[in-house]
Amino acid sequence: MTDPTAHGIAALSAWIDGANTHRDPEAQTWSRIGKITEEAGEAIAAFIGMTGQNPRKGITHARADVEDELLDVAITALAALEHLRGHDEQCLVLLARKVEQTLARADLGPQGP
Numbered sequence: 001m002t003d004p005t006a007h008g009i010a011a012l013s014a015w016i017d018g019a020n021t022h023r024d025p026e027a028q029t030w031s032r033i034g035k036i037t038e039e040a041g042e043a044i045a046a047f048i049g050m051t052g053q054n055p056r057k058g059i060t061h062a063r064a065d066v067e068d069e070l071l072d073v074a075i076t077a078l079a080a081l082e083h084l085r086g087h088d089e090q091c092l093v094l095l096a097r098k099v100e101q102t103l104a105r106a107d108l109g110p111q112g113p
Helices: 004-018 025-051 063-084 091-105
Strands: none
Touching: 004 025, 004 063, 004 091, 025 063, 063 091
């Protein structure tokens, strides 16, 4: 049984692909991966707004806005992964595996400190 979140991410990815069938497949992939950077820029803009780093604008965002934008980055990245894999609904399995590998490299796995 597929995780409902993984299913939802794959469904979103397939929906985006369905709206872009008129585009060259390589251009679709470039767009999907480039969208991650756009979303990351929105997270940075929200953080700047939260911390008031632009004196002309002052504080324009709350922490919840930053969190929301970071989640958009994560969803966009996972949907791009689903795009690359043909929407096989394995994004969360692959994410969990990557987290395990990263924990092991940081010596924070099950046997870590």
